[in-house]
Amino acid sequence: MSATATGVYHRSYRRESALRHTKAEYFRLALMIVGLLVTPYVLDNYWLSIVNTILIAVIGAVGLNILVGFTGQISLGQGGFLAIGAFSSALLYQRADLPAPLSIACAVVITAVAGALFGLPALRIKGLYLAIATLASQEIIVFVARRWTFLRDGSAPLTVDRLSLGSFEIERQYFEWQWYWILLTFAVLAVLAARNLFRSSLGRSFMAVRDQDIAASAIGVNITRAKVTAFAVSSGFVGLAGALSAHYTETVTWEAFTLDVSILYLAMIIVGGLGTIAGSVYGAAFMVLVPVFIQETVGAVGDSVPVLLSRVPAIEQVVFGLVIIFFLLFEPRGLAQIWQRMKDYIRFWPFRY
Amino acid sequence: MFRIRWTATLAASALVALTACAPPGADEGGDEGGAIPVGVIADLTGATGDVGTPYNDGMLGYIDWINSEGGIEGREIDATSKDYAYDVPTAERLYKEYLNEGAVAIQGWGTGDSEALSGKVSQDEIPFMSASYAEALTDPAQAPYNFVVAPTYSDQARVGLNWIDEDSDATAEVAFFHNDSPFGLAPLADAEAWIEEKGLDISMEAYPMPAGAANYVGLLARAKAQGAKYVLIQNVSSPAATVAKDIAAQNLDMRIVCLNWCSDELFIETAGDAAEGSVLVQPFAPVTADQEGHADIEAYLSEKGSSLEEEGVHYVQGWYTMHILAEGIRQVLEDGDDLSGPAIKEALETMGPIDTGGVVGTGTVEFSSDSHRGSTGSGVYVAEGGSMKPLETGVTPE
Numbered sequence: 017m018s019a020t021a022t023g024v025y026h027r028s029y030r031r032e033s034a035l036r037h038t039k040a041e042y043f044r045l046a047l048m049i050v051g052l053l054v055t056p057y058v059l060d061n062y063w064l065s066i067v068n069t070i071l072i073a074v075i076g077a078v079g080l081n082i083l084v085g086f087t088g089q090i091s092l093g094q095g096g097f098l099a100i101g102a103f104s105s106a107l108l109y110q111r112a113d114l115p116a117p118l119s120i121a122c123a124v125v126i127t128a129v130a131g132a133l134f135g136l137p138a139l140r141i142k143g144l145y146l147a148i149a150t151l152a153s154q155e156i157i158v159f160v161a162r163r164w165t166f167l168r169d170g171s172a173p174l175t176v177d178r179l180s181l182g183s184f185e186i187e188r189q190y191f192e193w194q195w196y197w198i199l200l201t202f203a204v205l206a207v208l209a210a211r212n213l214f215r216s217s218l219g220r221s222f223m224a225v226r227d228q229d230i231a232a233s234a235i236g237v238n239i240t241r242a243k244v245t246a247f248a249v250s251s252g253f254v255g256l257a258g259a260l261s262a263h264y265t266e267t268v269t270w271e272a273f274t275l276d277v278s279i280l281y282l283a284m285i286i287v288g289g290l291g292t293i294a295g296s297v298y299g300a301a302f303m304v305l306v307p308v309f310i311q312e313t314v315g316a317v318g319d320s321v322p323v324l325l326s327r328v329p330a331i332e333q334v335v336f337g338l339v340i341i342f343f344l345l346f347e348p349r350g351l352a353q354i355w356q357r358m359k360d361y362i363r364f365w366p367f368r369y
Numbered sequence: 370m371f372r373i374r375w376t377a378t379l380a381a382s383a384l385v386a387l388t389a390c391a392p393p394g395a396d397e398g399g400d401e402g403g404a405i406p407v408g409v410i411a412d413l414t415g416a417t418g419d420v421g422t423p424y425n426d427g428m429l430g431y432i433d434w435i436n437s438e439g440g441i442e443g444r445e446i447d448a449t450s451k452d453y454a455y456d457v458p459t460a461e462r463l464y465k466e467y468l469n470e471g472a473v474a475i476q477g478w479g480t481g482d483s484e485a486l487s488g489k490v491s492q493d494e495i496p497f498m499s500a501s502y503a504e505a506l507t508d509p510a511q512a513p514y515n516f517v518v519a520p521t522y523s524d525q526a527r528v529g530l531n532w533i534d535e536d537s538d539a540t541a542e543v544a545f546f547h548n549d550s551p552f553g554l555a556p557l558a559d560a561e562a563w564i565e566e567k568g569l570d571i572s573m574e575a576y577p578m579p580a581g582a583a584n585y586v587g588l589l590a591r592a593k594a595q596g597a598k599y600v601l602i603q604n605v606s607s608p609a610a611t612v613a614k615d616i617a618a619q620n621l622d623m624r625i626v627c628l629n630w631c632s633d634e635l636f637i638e639t640a641g642d643a644a645e646g647s648v649l650v651q652p653f654a655p656v657t658a659d660q661e662g663h664a665d666i667e668a669y670l671s672e673k674g675s676s677l678e679e680e681g682v683h684y685v686q687g688w689y690t691m692h693i694l695a696e697g698i699r700q701v702l703e704d705g706d707d708l709s710g711p712a713i714k715e716a717l718e719t720m721g722p723i724d725t726g727g728v729v730g731t732g733t734v735e736f737s738s739d740s741h742r743g744s745t746g747s748g749v750y751v752a753e754g755g756s757m758k759p760l761e762t763g764v765t766p767e
Contacts, residue, residue: 062469066462162549172505172512173551175488188493266492267485269551271457307459311451329414329454 035211040363056196064192066308071199072261073300075206077284078293079253082210084282085291086219087246088226089138093150094281096134096157097251099273101127101258103167106176106268116181116263123259124252131251138243154278161270173269176262195264202260206253211293213249222246226291283336287343289350298351306339307332404447405698405708407432408467409476410499415455416580417552417605420630420683421478424500425450427666427680427687428476431695434669441695442702453478457485468493473708474694477501480552487512494710496717498694500686502629502652503555507742514710516717518693518734518743519652519686520765522603523559525628527766528747529650530560533599533626534569541571544592544623546585546612547603549577556603556628563766578604578612585612589619599624606631610639617643624648634681637752648760649750653689654728655682655757658748662689662726682757689725693734693743696723731763 026032036042056064076098083089105123108114114122134153138146161167168174179186179198186194213219221242224232233239262268280303288299310332318325347354409428412421429450436445449467453459460482467475475490477483477499483506490497491514498516499506504523506515520528533541545560547553557575564571574595576588589612592600600616600623602609609631616623625647627636632649640647654660656677666688667677677684700716701708722733730744746763 060469062466065465065469069462169511172487172503173484178492265461265485266488269457269481269485271481271485271550276456308462326413326452328452329456329459 033215040359052200056193061192064196066304068192068195068199068264070301070304071196071203072257072264073281073284073304074203074297075260076254076257076281077288077296077300078206078210079250079257080281081285081288081290081293081296082213082222082253083246083250085285085289085295086214086226087222087243087250089135089243089246090143090147091150091250092147092275092278092282093134093153093157094254095273095275095277096154097127097131097254098258098261098277099157099161099270100130100251101255102262102268102273103161103174103258104255105259106174106262107167109263110174110176116179120256120259120263124255127255127258128248128252131254132244132248135244135247135251138247139240151275154275158270158273158275161273167268167270173267176266176268178266179263199260199264202256206256207293207297210253210296214293218242218245223291283340285350286340287350289352290348292350292352294355295350295352298355302351306335310335402444404445405441406467406470406472407446407448407474407476407694408463408470408472409448409450410453410460410463410467410478410482411450412455412478413452415453416548416550417455417479417630419607419635420605420633421455421500423681423683424478424687424690427684427689428691429687430666430669430673430684431688431691434665435695441699444702446695446698448476453482455479455481457481460486461489464489468495473710474498474698474713476691476694479550480555481550483515484551487515490514494714496694496697496710496713498690500690501552501555503551504559505555507740509739509741512741514714516693516736516741516743518690518729519629520730520745520747521742522556522628523563524745524766525650525652525747526556526560526601526603527563528749528764529601529626529628529648530563530569530571530573531567531764531766532648532650532749533601534567534571537570537598539570541569541599542596543571543573543599543601544595544597545573545575545601545603546578546588546592547575548605548608549580553577553603560601573601578608582608582611585615586619588612589615589621589623592623593621597623599626601626601628602631603628604631606633606635607639610636610644613640613643613647626650632750632757633683634757635683637755637757644752645754647752649752649757650747651682651750651757652730652744652747653682653686654748654762655685655750657750657757658759658762660727662728664726685728689728692725693717693723693729696720731765 024037036045055067059067080091080094083091101123104126105119108119108122109116137149141149221237224237225239225242229239284299284303285296287302289295311328314324314328343350411425412418413425432446432448435441451463453463464475464486474496477486477497480501480503483499483501484503486497487506491512494514496514496516498518502517502519502521504521506512507517507521533543547557561573564573576591578585578588600612602612602625609627613625627647627649629651632651637644656663663677666685670676670680697713697717700720701712706712717736718738722735724733731746734743736743745765748762749760749764750757751760
């Protein structure tokens with residue numbers, strides 16, 4: 017809990033239930049909104065494409081955090097659920113000619129149902145055993161995506177036509193720019209939805225299951241319902257991320273949904289902060305930016321140390337591992353906690369607390 | 370409630386106002402006549418890095434050579450090559466980076482990334498060549514901006530199967546060992562159809578090779594149970610060499626027939642004696658085939674203190690793939706057109722055969738507006754005394 021929250025008094029219930037209480041919080045919100053609005057005008061297409069990747073990752077990471085961080089159910093099946101979302105939306109849009117919003121919505125529902133189904137083992141097993149069960153779901157889904165020829169265009173992977181809706185169509189030269197607004201809208205809605213979910217009884221039942229499931233059932237939480245719903249809700253978010261990535265990358269191939277992706281998303285929420293929505297956002301941004309910055313750095317010093325240039329993927333792997341170890345050792349509550357401590361430090365300066 | 374609605378309306382209208390105003394001036398990439406930017410997506414450290422590295426060296430060697438010769442019509446090629454470690458999302462990121470830097474053409478690598486990017490490159494109108502010779506990429510109706518310089522994997526498999534059919538007296542039992550990826554699977558369906566269509570006396574079973582396996586004894590045991598006398602391999606050199614060693618160690622009576630990516634000096638070197646007698650289908654002439662097209666490369670390499678013997682056949686492959694793209698660019702510049710993706714595509718489709726000094730396929734590479742299959746001829750070699758000895762050259766599947 018942040019120390020900043022002390023000394024804030026509410027005179028009405030509405031005030032108390034507001035998402036933000038202090039002027040500083042409103043100020044930061046305004047700053048962030050301005051930042052997000054200005055972003056597409058200051059970044060070039062390459063950096064904007066990275067921001068777009070981050071926005072998709074944010075939705076996926078929020079989804080995974082609902083399951084892992086808030087409900088305490090570990091999942092290695094993230095890549096598989098992303099694949100279900102991507103393939104469903106692509107097939108509905110491409111083969112069944114559904115309009116994009118409808119195909120994306122259907123993909124969310126389909127992934128949620130699949131998630132609930134694959135989450136059923138969670139009713140009987142916990143911890144490491146559940147991790148292995150979800151690992152199986154990852155492998156099964158990717159195996160099907162690999163072998164089922166229906167999921168390909170003849171011998172080529174499934175391609176998705178450039179997004180269009182009615183008379184609106186994504187234009188070539190404004191591709192990243194237009195996608196930024198679409199993805200930003202979805203990401204903001206996803207973050208708001210998740211943030212508010214945990215102010216509702218459903219979200220609180222998830223956290224009760226995480227903290228102590230026996231106690232939760234003693235106070236009347238239906239554990240079966242909570243666990244299955246958590247899997248469904250989480251997979252719904254992940255399915256949305258998958259569907260958006262299908263339309264954004266315009267090709268759907270199983271190679272983008274391997275176990276590595278599941279691990280990457282787990283890393284995002286560990287680095288960002290388990291059990292915080294803001295942490296999912298920081299973590300997603302951080303993990304997408306790490307390889308990009310490594311490449312930029314190596315590119316900058318590459319002329320003097322050419323051996324680095326041919327080792328970029330290896331360096332990425334090493335840094336990836338080091339980052340996770342670093343956070344687990346020094347700040348298990350992730351970037352969200354670091355940010356919190358920075359805010360507290362400034363607020364109480366020059367006193368320690 | 371009123372306040373929330375008011376804030377929401379304000380936010381929504383601000384968003385609409387912002388999105389409605391014109392996006393930042395998108396750079397149309399007008400041709401200014403300087404160096405020619407080309408992006409290279411290379412695999413140096415990934416699953417196929419063993420053959421990807423010499424291929425990439427060949428491309429960069431060619432660029433270095435042509436720039437020192439004065440460039441194309443006086444303009445140098447400015448190539449950026451980055452390692453993507455055979456990871457499709459990384460390839461997508463690199464592609465966007467190159468696109469943003471104004472690359473007029475992209476040299477890719479694997480089947481997975483070539484296929485994954487094929488929709489994008491046609492939308493963005495960027496010519497894309499790669500070391501993937503998947504049949505799906507040759508059809509301009511499906512992949513209008515992909516150019517396949519060499520005979521496809523399917524054509525190579527057809528040549529390989531024809532050779533097996535001739536070599537064997539009775540029904541040939543063939544085990545098709547392939548990389549478990551789009552690259553490995555690319556020729557499978559066509560190979561099966563070919564056996565059917567030509568009525569070849571061959572019975573073939575497919576076995577995906579598990580990635581990162583220490584040996585393939587289990588797979589070979591299954592092939593033995595099938596009664597396989599031939600192992601047709603669609604994979605890169607290192608795993609293929611492991612198969613060769615396993616066959617020798619198990620004393621199995623099987624002969625390896627390699628397609629493109631394991632038909633090289635690396636395979637022979639790694640497998641050692643176990644490689645002897647293996648048949649190698651390779652569309653690019655190795656140094657032992659001694660073609661006139663090798664002369665420029667030899668001259669360039671000896672200046673650098675190396676030789677084609679050291680660099681191997683994939684260096685030749687990279688060199689000539691870049692050569693074909695460069696010839697397309699040269700044609701555009703000679704015609705006095707603005708250098709752009711569509712112009713290069715048009716030039717490659719209409720310029721007629723591109724000479725490769727006998728190195729690629731039957732000697733020339735030619736594209737047309739209804740086929741991006743650059744060549745159909747492959748050479749058949751046999752591993753003998755530690756090198757690739759030509760059996761036949763310019764074999765087309767018939």
